[in-house]
Amino acid sequence: MRILALACLGLALNQLGAGVYIQLKAALAQQLIAHAWAQPEPGKPWPWADTRPIARLEWPGRGESLYVLSGGRGNALAFGPAHDPASAPPGAPGLSIIGGHRDTHFRFLADVQAGEELLLHSQTGSPRRYQVSRSFIADTRRGPLRAAGDGLLLVTCFPFDALRSGGPLRYVVVARPLL
Amino acid sequence: MQRVLLIVLLGWLGCASAAATTRLEAGAPAPEPLDEPRAGQLRLSGPFGYRPAIQLAAEANIRVTGLVAHVTLSQTFRNDSESWVEGEYLFPLPDQAAVNRLKLVIGERVILGEIKEKQAAKQIYEQARASGRKASLVEQRRPNLFSNRVANIGPGEEVQVELHYIERVAYRDGLFSLRLPTTVTPRYTPALFPAAQGVWQFQHPQPATDAVPIQPITIRAEINMGLPLAAVDAPYHDIALVREQARYQVRLARGAVPMDRDFQLSWRPLPGSEPRAALFHERVGTHEYALLMVLPPDSAGPVVAPDAGLSRELVFVIDTSGSMGGSSIEQARESLGYALRRLTPRDRFNIIEFNSSARGLFPRSVDASRHNLARAAKFVRQLDAGGGTEMLAALELALPLAQADDDRVRQVVFITDGAVGNEVELFRQIERRLGRSRLFTVGIGSAPNAWFMRKAAQAGRGEHVMIGSSLVIQEEMHGLFTRLAQTTLADLDVAWPVAVDTFPKAIPDLYPGQPLLISARAEDSLLNSTVTLSGTGARAGWQTELVAVPAAAGMEAAYTGIGTLWARAAIESLMDEKTLGRDEQAVRDAVLPIALEHQIVSPYTSFVAVEQQPSRPPESGLEKETVANLRPSGQAPQVYAWPRTATDSRFHLLLGCLALVLACVFWRSPAWAWR
Numbered sequence: 130m131r132i133l134a135l136a137c138l139g140l141a142l143n144q145l146g147a148g149v150y151i152q153l154k155a156a157l158a159q160q161l162i163a164h165a166w167a168q169p170e171p172g173k174p175w176p177w178a179d180t181r182p183i184a185r186l187e188w189p190g191r192g193e194s195l196y197v198l199s200g201g202r203g204n205a206l207a208f209g210p211a212h213d214p215a216s217a218p219p220g221a222p223g224l225s226i227i228g229g230h231r232d233t234h235f236r237f238l239a240d241v242q243a244g245e246e247l248l249l250h251s252q253t254g255s256p257r258r259y260q261v262s263r264s265f266i267a268d269t270r271r272g273p274l275r276a277a278g279d280g281l282l283l284v285t286c287f288p289f290d291a292l293r294s295g296g297p298l299r300y301v302v303v304a305r306p307l308l
Numbered sequence: 309m310q311r312v313l314l315i316v317l318l319g320w321l322g323c324a325s326a327a328a329t330t331r332l333e334a335g336a337p338a339p340e341p342l343d344e345p346r347a348g349q350l351r352l353s354g355p356f357g358y359r360p361a362i363q364l365a366a367e368a369n370i371r372v373t374g375l376v377a378h379v380t381l382s383q384t385f386r387n388d389s390e391s392w393v394e395g396e397y398l399f400p401l402p403d404q405a406a407v408n409r410l411k412l413v414i415g416e417r418v419i420l421g422e423i424k425e426k427q428a429a430k431q432i433y434e435q436a437r438a439s440g441r442k443a444s445l446v447e448q449r450r451p452n453l454f455s456n457r458v459a460n461i462g463p464g465e466e467v468q469v470e471l472h473y474i475e476r477v478a479y480r481d482g483l484f485s486l487r488l489p490t491t492v493t494p495r496y497t498p499a500l501f502p503a504a505q506g507v508w509q510f511q512h513p514q515p516a517t518d519a520v521p522i523q524p525i526t527i528r529a530e531i532n533m534g535l536p537l538a539a540v541d542a543p544y545h546d547i548a549l550v551r552e553q554a555r556y557q558v559r560l561a562r563g564a565v566p567m568d569r570d571f572q573l574s575w576r577p578l579p580g581s582e583p584r585a586a587l588f589h590e591r592v593g594t595h596e597y598a599l600l601m602v603l604p605p606d607s608a609g610p611v612v613a614p615d616a617g618l619s620r621e622l623v624f625v626i627d628t629s630g631s632m633g634g635s636s637i638e639q640a641r642e643s644l645g646y647a648l649r650r651l652t653p654r655d656r657f658n659i660i661e662f663n664s665s666a667r668g669l670f671p672r673s674v675d676a677s678r679h680n681l682a683r684a685a686k687f688v689r690q691l692d693a694g695g696g697t698e699m700l701a702a703l704e705l706a707l708p709l710a711q712a713d714d715d716r717v718r719q720v721v722f723i724t725d726g727a728v729g730n731e732v733e734l735f736r737q738i739e740r741r742l743g744r745s746r747l748f749t750v751g752i753g754s755a756p757n758a759w760f761m762r763k764a765a766q767a768g769r770g771e772h773v774m775i776g777s778s779l780v781i782q783e784e785m786h787g788l789f790t791r792l793a794q795t796t797l798a799d800l801d802v803a804w805p806v807a808v809d810t811f812p813k814a815i816p817d818l819y820p821g822q823p824l825l826i827s828a829r830a831e832d833s834l835l836n837s838t839v840t841l842s843g844t845g846a847r848a849g850w851q852t853e854l855v856a857v858p859a860a861a862g863m864e865a866a867y868t869g870i871g872t873l874w875a876r877a878a879i880e881s882l883m884d885e886k887t888l889g890r891d892e893q894a895v896r897d898a899v900l901p902i903a904l905e906h907q908i909v910s911p912y913t914s915f916v917a918v919e920q921q922p923s924r925p926p927e928s929g930l931e932k933e934t935v936a937n938l939r940p941s942g943q944a945p946q947v948y949a950w951p952r953t954a955t956d957s958r959f960h961l962l963l964g965c966l967a968l969v970l971a972c973v974f975w976r977s978p979a980w981a982w983r
Contacts, residue, residue, distance in 0.1 A: 130974055152957055
């Protein structure tokens, strides 16, 4: 019986470790990125990083502040919301697509309402103001994301409280620039 | 100090749980480019779920004799689903390919396709589809983009579509080459020009197994130049070579390869035996057709004489749009870096970068001083890909309407993958704004839009080069810069013994190492008559004569397809006229008879093959499936790809808590409770 209990304890530690690891990594990385961002020319937040911060998203109403990472390949998403390099650079004219994990950085998107304002800080120049215009749920099985115009698309997985990853649904928040 | 601690902590976390990392990566990464199709486990549950739809395999059989390549391309559609389906596949062909045969192979039956007017062909196909008969329709979507639709493929059935096309091989600097494109770079179409919608639905990546490449292609080639070769090379594939006298057999060393990069084959005759002139002719119907190739002597001198005070102005335009992401932008940076190192202090230069908008490094061209070059080198190192491809803005910057009125040679070098959908508007602007400038295009990436590269360079009276991998950058850019630094052979004239209709209509300027290639249709027999060519080089005049002789033994194939090549060139020239504003109806009336006589697919003619007896019982419905192209190798994710935005952290936490509770229960409960 003791052996069974120890096995369960082992499993518990393993699973808790894995879960905490993901959450810890997400929170910790943002701290390091904040440091890298403060440099005059943002470089790698830690020596073996394969990504770098390119913008900062700020939600004045909720006290949220997130560093957006250059996307490309790899696991930038584990460390922060990542920009899809095929879309326009954040803050530039055109449509920028930023993806983030539903259970770490983009968890708060579940509560975001149309009309909320957010700020996008780029490395240079003044921040650009955006307003959330709408949000919707999309099914990836119906083909790729189609969107046009000027603005930000924040993409995360849906439903927010699903246990496992890899589901087909996405939650998309659309924000349009305020002049 | 705090930061160092954080880094150490993160590093430790990274090592702490290798198992957790694997799990995380299975859930976390952004969409991956499909550059390693064998690495595929993740893609089984790819972003669009598993689709047991139409699978496609292809086989290309290339036969080169003289200057003509005869290519047979078979595409096998296999239906792994439970229902009757229609397969649709969009595929690229070389820009100047003339598709002149279609065969539909179902089991042991062979159905020959017929060339028809486009709408008529479509109608025949739709009728066959509705009545349950197997049918295939091959249409031209763009000059180098074709679609193949196959109707009524039964459950578990295989249908093979065999296409045959003829192409002229390229010849430059003593090197012959041929390109077989296998996938399509998604085109960026600005919102103003909604032309490429038809292309998008074919761009989805498809799930693959890790056992066989999805969409494999096998390629075989035979080269017979009638002379010994010094080298045969395929820069992007491993090949195996067998020689029988002057025939060279090429096949892929690893059998089938995924269709994610263009196949390029090049070969070089032994030094000293390079052909300098050739005249091929063929009789088709009432006309005699000829293909003339002449390599002028290397009498050209440098563009800027060392003692003269003149200098060049070089404007580099570099595409940093999203489609250039991945290895393409690296190749572009490397090419540009090479170009900068080739500048001399007398040159002036500027760099223009464009994606969703265009901006120049300097407001206007500056001297290639050490300081300016250092600034440029830094600028180039920091270039990154992202955003749209608004090429027009860049063109307007590079080719201003009011150009400085001096004797300076002005050369614009455009480095791009040409992933644009508004080509026509761009060509028009190039012609309008060119003035004294010359436009050169450098095609980057594993699947650049070659048609755009060639036509843009033609409109800009310059040249184009293709760079498919970092390995060939040095060589190709060196070649381009050598030509940029040399004068052209001008005022070329060809005197034919009989009345002829030739393409290209205007004979272009020639750079050293570049042959003059002319397709002609003659009213009378050319056999044993003489063609005279003349021109002026930088130093002296030049003249040569050519006699049309019958084909040598074993080289007859070099004389077949000459008429088809002429027809393809004629149609292309007519379509260019339409681009430049000629009435569409008039162009159509001129193209149709040529395409029908020579049996080739054109914007107004399609191939259609229909089975005699219906094979699908009327009560089973027909579903439609598209076969997606692989994303070109090395290209970063495109716009509109869905990110994977969830981790299993909650699942792990929940499972961990449950296990913890169980552990407590087991620990506390006395052993007798379980008896």
